[in-house]
Amino acid sequence: MGARLVRLDCMSEPAIRIEGLHKHYGDLHAVDGLDLEIPRGEVFALLGPNGAGKSTTVEILEGFRRRTAGTVSVLGVDPQHATREWRSRVGVMLQGTSERGLLTAREALQYAARLHPDPRDVDETLAAVGLTEKAGAKPATLSGGQRRRLDVALALIGRPELVFLDEPTTGFDPEARRQFWTLIESVRGDGTTILLTTHYLDEADYLADRIGIIAAGRMVALDTPKGLRARAAEARVSWAEDGAARSEETSTPTALLRELLARTEGEIEHLEVTHPSLEDVYLTLIGEAARDAASAHESEEVSA
Amino acid sequence: MTATTATSAPTWGSMARARIGVEIKEFTRSREQMVFIFFFPMMLLLLFGSVFGGEEISPGVTFAQYFLAGMVASGVFNTGFQSLAMSLAIDRDDDELKRIHGTPLPATAFFAAKVAYVLMVSVVQVAILIAIGVVLYDVSLPGDAAHWWTFAWVFLLGTAAATTLGIAMSSLLRNAKAGSAVITPIVLFLQFTSGVFLVYTQIPSFLQHVAEVFPLKWLAQGMRSVFLPESFEAAEARGSWEHPATAIVLALWIVVGLFLAVRTFRWTRHDDN
Numbered sequence: 001m002g003a004r005l006v007r008l009d010c011m012s013e014p015a016i017r018i019e020g021l022h023k024h025y026g027d028l029h030a031v032d033g034l035d036l037e038i039p040r041g042e043v044f045a046l047l048g049p050n051g052a053g054k055s056t057t058v059e060i061l062e063g064f065r066r067r068t069a070g071t072v073s074v075l076g077v078d079p080q081h082a083t084r085e086w087r088s089r090v091g092v093m094l095q096g097t098s099e100r101g102l103l104t105a106r107e108a109l110q111y112a113a114r115l116h117p118d119p120r121d122v123d124e125t126l127a128a129v130g131l132t133e134k135a136g137a138k139p140a141t142l143s144g145g146q147r148r149r150l151d152v153a154l155a156l157i158g159r160p161e162l163v164f165l166d167e168p169t170t171g172f173d174p175e176a177r178r179q180f181w182t183l184i185e186s187v188r189g190d191g192t193t194i195l196l197t198t199h200y201l202d203e204a205d206y207l208a209d210r211i212g213i214i215a216a217g218r219m220v221a222l223d224t225p226k227g228l229r230a231r232a233a234e235a236r237v238s239w240a241e242d243g244a245a246r247s248e249e250t251s252t253p254t255a256l257l258r259e260l261l262a263r264t265e266g267e268i269e270h271l272e273v274t275h276p277s278l279e280d281v282y283l284t285l286i287g288e289a290a291r292d293a294a295s296a297h298e299s300e301e302v303s304a
Numbered sequence: 305m306t307a308t309t310a311t312s313a314p315t316w317g318s319m320a321r322a323r324i325g326v327e328i329k330e331f332t333r334s335r336e337q338m339v340f341i342f343f344f345p346m347m348l349l350l351l352f353g354s355v356f357g358g359e360e361i362s363p364g365v366t367f368a369q370y371f372l373a374g375m376v377a378s379g380v381f382n383t384g385f386q387s388l389a390m391s392l393a394i395d396r397d398d399d400e401l402k403r404i405h406g407t408p409l410p411a412t413a414f415f416a417a418k419v420a421y422v423l424m425v426s427v428v429q430v431a432i433l434i435a436i437g438v439v440l441y442d443v444s445l446p447g448d449a450a451h452w453w454t455f456a457w458v459f460l461l462g463t464a465a466a467t468t469l470g471i472a473m474s475s476l477l478r479n480a481k482a483g484s485a486v487i488t489p490i491v492l493f494l495q496f497t498s499g500v501f502l503v504y505t506q507i508p509s510f511l512q513h514v515a516e517v518f519p520l521k522w523l524a525q526g527m528r529s530v531f532l533p534e535s536f537e538a539a540e541a542r543g544s545w546e547h548p549a550t551a552i553v554l555a556l557w558i559v560v561g562l563f564l565a566v567r568t569f570r571w572t573r574h575d576d577n
Contacts, residue, residue: 064402064572084408092406098398102333103326114322115408117313158408 013076015040015162015193016061021070023056023217030056032217034070038210040161043184043194045208047201049286053217054197055095058166061195062092075162088116091160095167097147099139105150106135109157116158129153129183145176149183156187163187165196169203181206205278213282215289221281228281236276240269319409323417331425340387341429345379349436352501357441361503362539365532368441372433373531374500377524378491379429380459384422384466385473386491392474393483396573405571415471415565422467423460430459434531443531451530454547458526461554465519468561475568494520499528505541512541519557522550 016038023031031053038044046054059065060072063079072078077086101108106122113119126132129149139147148168155163165184169177177200184207188194198204204211205225213221213228221228237256238247241264250256253273260268314322331337349372357368395401404414437443446452477483495501497511498521504512515521528536529545537545 062406064405065576084410087406088408090406092403094399094403094406096399098400098403100398100400102330107326107329111322111326112407115314115319 013073014038015042015075016044016195017071017073018057018061019071021057021060021072022068023053023060023065024068029217031060031067034214034217034219036212036219036222038193038195040193041191042209043188043196043207045204045211046195046197046214047199047204047211047282048197048214049199052214054199054214055166056217057214058164058195058197062090062164088158089161091155091158091163093148093151093155093163093165093168095170097139097144097151099142099147101139104136104138105131105142105153108150109153112154112157118159119157120159122157125153125157128156128186130179143176145172145180148172148180152180152183156192160192162193162195165194167197167199169198169200177203201277201279201282213285215286216293218289220285220289225278229275229278231281234276236274237272238274239271245270314408316410316413320413320416320420323409323414324420327417327421328424331421337387337391341379341383341425342432345375345382345429345433346436349375349433350440353436353441362536365536365539366441367503369437369443369532370503370528371500372437372441372443373527374495374498374524376430376433376531377462377498377520377527378495378500379433380426380462381466381494381520381523382491383426383429384463385470386487388418388422388467388470389473389477389487390480390483392471393477393480396474396570397480399573401571402576411569418471419464419467422470423463426459426463437531446530454526455530458523458530458550458554461551461558462519462523462526465523465554465557465561468558468565469519472561472564472568475565475570478574494518497521499524505539519554522546522553526550 014037016036018034018036021031021034022029034053034057046057048054056065060067061074061079063074063082066080072080075086075089077083079086103111106126109122109125113122123132123135126135129152131146131149131153134142134146137146139150142150152165152168155165168184169180172180181203184194184196194207196203196207208225210222210224211228212219221231223231234249234251235253236247236249237253237260238245239260240246248256257273260271352371353368357366357371359367361367361370392401395404405411434443434445438445446455473487477486494515497507497515498504498518499515500520504515504521504524507515525540525545526547528540529547537543540546
């Protein structure tokens with residue numbers, strides 16, 4: 001009764017709040033001043049190259065790592081002082097998976113269900129992740145994709161308010177990734193907050209309400225997928241004229257098209273209007289961050 | 305089959321029981337663990353028994369009988385210490401401990417499940433060894449309650465000391481691969497000096513004094529007081545079974561083990577902090 005009231009009270013506060021987060025390993029600043037707020041019910045993707053600080057950040061939020069500085073609140077609790085009650089509200093899917101387990105998929109879920117006050121139904125969960133046929137199989141006989149789906153099921157079995165998915169589809173083939181995305185789509189329906197890390201742009205684009213791009217331990221962009229795409233305003237119009245390929249970058253592609261139509265009779269050959277892909281934006285941002293970090297490093301060396 | 309008991313929140317006890325179920329299932333499905341814990345001591349007992357077994361080390365006591373008590377002691381010690389430390393180190397390397405830490409299972413319930421698992425496995429292991437001793441080596445089971453009481457407290461204190469030290473040891477191993485290189489020499493040294501593979505009174509006295517510091521010597525001596533005839537008491541190093549000293553040393557190691565286990569235990573790998 002009391003717990004439920006408390007939970008209602010904190011519904012208004014964000015699922016995750018990070019202010020000035022730092023994590024240093026000696027001279028290496030793995031996380032270098034991060035601020036972030038994730039409202040409840042959002043699917044948030046932390047995107048960045050390997051070594052950008054994604055997993056370090058997520059593991060601090062999960063209560064596995066201690067931070068060097070900054071304040072962190074996850075479901076209203078500092079994860080450094082995680083309680084059992086807090087753990088039952090948070091679902092964790094770690095980065096790696098193990099094939100060494102000796103329990104079958106169903107047994108692993110039945111065990112996990114017994115640790116939670118209001119677990120999902122085991123068989124329904126197996127069905128939701130598409131493992132009904134494999135319920136009696138041990139991890140060693142599951143494919144990589146199936147093991148990851150079991151990991152998701154284990155993260156979701158306790159009906160968590162917040163789920164961490166750390167690089168859920170690394171190493172998947174394209175079809176397995178599509179299936180996985182469909183699975184995550186079905187989870188977001190019930191209002192669960194999801195924080196996922198990935199280095200796949202299309203994944204963040206497809207799944208996330210908002211994307212945070214992280215490079216060298218800093219947030220270099222924080223926006224919706226659409227907003228990120230809009231950052232490169234220019235559209236590229238390309239066509240062929242007099243046998244030669246032409247292309248032009250413009251913020252007014254329609255005007256350019258009108259002009260082309262006016263001066264061309266019949267078909268315009270190889271006509272194409274493209275907007276920069278998220279990948280273009282991403283690579284630009286990462287590139288800038290890398291250059292900044294390099295020049296900062298150089299100036300440090302000079303001053304030293 | 306389905307688990308839709310939304311009515312009751314899990315208690316410490318229900319979670320510990322769930323975890324014990326997992327530990328037992330995993331053990332019975334792990335061929336390596338089964339071989340190491342059940343068949344390895346059996347094999348040693350049969351091997352040493354058939355090579356040296358007939359030799360009398362004291363009137364009416366053969367080496368096989370002496371060795372049985374030693375194997376029971378070192379079986380208990382190895383299950384709690386060596387195999388538990390190694391399996392925890394492997395689980396840590398594999399992020400399995402991190403996964404467990406990410407669930408609502410309380411740490412104390414996790415350790416309680418480990419202790420319960422070690423106890424259950426040790427009971428079966430000891431029963432097998434004793435059965436072999438009775439059938440092949442003329443070991444007679446104690447007929448009175450006093451001896452069984454001795455057996456019970458030596459077994460329980462020994463298991464508790466070995467388990468807490470095993471948990472503590474697991475955190476000192478930087479990884480599972482290096483682990484067996486560290487732990488096997490320790491265990492072998494103790495087995496050779498504590499009256500398991502060799503008769504305790506026949507090893508040099510400075511080695512006896514070293515072994516006296518550690519729990520295995522007392523565990524083995526305690527088991528001899530259960531399975532060897534009363535007459536053998538005079539042949540012990542101090543001419544006595546030294547029950548009070550045994551209880552004190554084992555209890556001290558439980559305290560040391562608990563302290564180290566609580567202070568040093570890590571859920572995550574050493575390179576992961």
